[in-house]
């Protein structure tokens with residue numbers, strides 16, 4: 001039973017210590033890891049249904065009295081296992097900054113406006129074919145103080161629960177063609193170029209709705225050779 005959900009061997013994951021990404025210096029383990037056997041409580045997980053997660057929680061543009069400022073987008077894709085099989089009925093959570101690059105968070109005090117019509121958090125449950133979909137606004141770039149003139153590329157944070165607590169993946173989705181990729185130590189802490197590409201969604205005209213919103217598609221693979229890299233810091 002042990003290690004059925006281990007991510008060890010998913011070479012796409014960034015090392016826990018990436019010195020250019022400053023907070024990893026104090027956060028990464030300094031001693032060898034201790035292996036703990038997996039038990040039933042770890043290899044099972046909660047089951048979410050439509051009574052627990054409401055469809056409107058997947059629309060981040062309708063949580064307040066007015067609409068948020070920014071570019072409305074649709075983000076959708078499939079949650080897959082290492083064999084490309086869909087993972088149905090699984091919780092997908094997202095959080096992001098607003099169009100001006102500001103989070104509603106006490107630590108985020110940089111001089112960009114908050115949007116009273118945007119909280120920046122949503123969730124949904126994958127359907128029988130592993131599909132998820134969110135409506136939101138495109139997040140802005142923001143400064144993060146890691147080094148001189150440090151700016152994060154636009155990104156949306158994702159938490160994927162998968163079939164068990166041990167398959168939970170926390171990562172970030174990026175947008176195609178972002179000029180900040182080359183300068184971002186978090187994005188580049190994933191050393192394999194192909195693995196980095198798996199963190200970038202693709203623009204999709206079929207998902208784009210006329211007169212309303214651009215569409216982006218991003219499939220997420222929880223394990224195996226095509227796994228989506230882990231990217232679990234909150235910056």
Ligand SMILES: [Fe+2]
Nearest residue numbers: 155157234235
């Ligand atoms: Fe962020």
